Amino acid sequence: MYNFTVKSVIHDYSVTFIEDTQATLLAELKEGDVIIIDNKIKELYKETLQPVLDKFRHIGIDAHESVKSYQGVEPIMQYLIENGFRKNHRLVAIGGGITQDATAFIASIMYRGVKWYFFPTSLLAQGDSCIGSKTSINFNKFKNQVGGFYPPNQIFINLEFLNTLSDAELKSGLGEMTHYYVVSGEEDFARLKREYAAALTDKQVLAGIINRSLEIKKGYIERDEFDQNERLVFNYGHSFGHAIESLTNYRIPHGIAVSYGMDMANFVSVKLGYISEETRLYIRELLSQIWAGTSISDIELDKFLVALSKDKKNVGKTLGLILNKGIGKIFRDMRPADDEFVGWMKEYFETQLTEAETV
Structure with a gap:
């Protein structure tokens, strides 16, 4: 398949096309890592993802635009801080662009920056937003007005996630x-x-x-x-x-x-x-x-x-x-x-x- 590295001023990051999401997650995740997952994906791919979610801490989110806001990321950050998430731990986003933006924004500001991985599940995320470093959240009704640049450390693309897209x-x-x-x-x-x-x-x-x-x-x-x-x-x-x-x-x-x-x-x-x-x-x-x-x-x-x-x-x-x-x-x-x-x-x-x- 197609694999490559993107050079970044912040940190270089790799893009890998994979066929087995469960095996990749189990091989890559370490103790202390936290998964941020779109609840819809969690349910649609329960058979694939549940063995991973049973083993690692995870936060399910309803991936609506409201999550991409100060109010939306606040409870996620509160959970992380209250449950012992540390600077050496990593966030793992599983979802589309909204999950990506929320996770990237949090990763960029938690403890002045923590590592994060991305498993994009939408075609928008796989074909575009997964690379480029941008983090964006909405401010009131205005889209993508707040954010910065903070790329994931690794991206894993599995086209099987596209099977359930409309x-x-x-x-x-x-x-x-x-x-x-x-x-x-x-x-x-x-x-x-x-x-x-x-x-x-x-x-x-x-x-x-x-x-x-x-x-x-x-x-x-x-x-x-x-x-x-x-x-x-x-x-x-x-x-x-x-x-x-x-x-x-x-x-x-x-x-x-x-x-x-x-x-x-x-x-x-x-x-x-x-x-x-x-x-x-x-x-x-x-x-x-x-x-x-x-x-x-x-x-x-x-x-x-x-x-x-x-x-x-x-x-x-x-x-x-x-x-x-x-x-x-x-x-x-x-x-x-x-x-x-x-x-x-x-x-x-x-x-x-x-x-x-x-x-």
Whole structure:
């Protein structure tokens, strides 16, 4: 399978594709380690995980966005402190992105930093967030506004966890990975368009797509781990996408929201003369497969613009948008939220969503 090491200023960490989660956990865990596990995963994979959970201390969490907050991590930290967790002990996260974010945030601040391992169970986490070092929690209703950089020490990927994902969850993961393929270039994006349908049902095809997604991301984060320069392009689709998530109360899964966001970024890019309508529609052919069956027509434009104005990539009143000058030519563009921009957003919401939702 695919195995590699990510170089980090904080500490290098390995990614290993595995086939036996139980055996790996029993081999890696030591006395004093504590598992933080999504309760849904704990129940779905009880036969695999119970022998491990019987042997090691664990904390079950309901992996909702509310866990990714000061209020959400407080009881976890209280349990750790009250039950003898020490700096030489390790946290082991088993779950998706919410479990990852909560565990990473706690690991980064407990005793000024403890080691942690990650067993990602969602496609979003396996194909994207497991590497990159970011820790993020929400502040009130604003997504990912608090956090830092603190990578796991080891990551173990088992595609068997994807067997219980819904179609929407698989599409969300593929939607998130799509932005890496657009950033990478024509060849990679053409591959994803070609293999997208097969990836929904064929684990071997999906494994290749996950690995390539991580390869693309790895190259950027090793040059710009702290998201100051080149890596900023990976926010492509995310400014718009995060606004969609928050305004639909996370009804729209993250990667699907990002697929809408990429289309919005491309729409603005056409208005600015950066790309042709033909290029936008070429990318939209894939994006429309990802968002098919969802609707964001209930979002009010005024509220959307307010949410967009609070994006952490903005500078003052200027929007820090990631736009498109062609596949493989994604870049950061500081745009004023002026009447012209508002007009473009109004046009998008009035003319593009009906079409989008009937694809």
